[in-house]
Amino acid sequence: MKVGIIGTGVVGSAIGTRMAQIGYEVMMGSRTATNEKAATWVKNNGSKASQGTFADAAAFGEVVFNCTKGEISLEALKLAGEKNLKGKVLVDVANPLDFSKGMPPFLTPSLSNTNSLGEEIQKAFPDTHVVKALNTMNCNLMVDPKLVPGSHDVIICGNEITAKAKVANILQEFGWADVIDLGDITAARATEMLLPIWVRLMMKYQSPNFNFKIVK
DSSP states (O other), X not given: OEEEEEOOSHHHHHHHHHHHHHTOEEEEEESSTTOHHHHHHXXXXXXXXXXXXXXXXXXXXXXXXXXXXXXXXXXXXXXXXXXXXXXXXXXXXXXXXXXXXXXXXXXXXXXXXXOOHHHHHHHHOTTSEEEEESTTSOHHHXXXXXXXXXXXXXXXXXXXXXXXXXXXXXXXXXXXXOEEEOOSGGGHHHHHTTHHHHHHHHHHHTOSOOOOOOOO
C-alpha cells in the first residue's frame, strides 16, 4: 500500500518513518517539491521514501495522513486537491490549537463543543473518508505505544466503517492493541477537546510520554 503524508513536521516525520519501516511506500508532501525537511527525511528513510508537493502526496497515497498544524490543515488539504483525495481514507491527526497567546494554547473557539476540525475537513471533502485518530498523544507514542508501559488506548472516529477498519489495522501494525471507536466524525469534538488537559498534564510532568486509559 502507498501512503501520503501531508506535512513535514515532527508528526509527519514520525508517522512516515514508521510506515516506511513497516514496508509501505511513503511520499511526504509539502508546499514545494524540494522542501529541505522532506529531502532530509527521504535521505534517512531509503528506497521506500519519496517527496513531492501536497498534491503529489495526496495523489500518491491510497491512505493519506494529515499531519499539518490544525490552523493550516484546511488550506494544506485544499492545495492537496479534492480530486486527489476523492474516495481515499484521510487520517486526520491535527488539532485546532491556537498558540497566539503562548502556552498553554486554547482551542479555536469556532472548532469546539459544536464543531471540530475533523468535521470541517469532512465537510470540505465530502467524497473522502475522514478518520480522526492519534490526535490525543505525542507523535513518538503514536507510532510506538510501548513508550508508555502497560495497556492504554487510542481513539478513532469517522463516518465510514470500512475506512475505520483500515485505520485500525494500521494502528495495530504500529503496536496498538486497544483501539476505541467512538462512532461518527462528530466524536472528533470530544477527542480534540482532550488537548487542553493533555497540554496541562505535559506541563505538569515535563514529559509527553503518557496516555489515557479507559477503565471500565
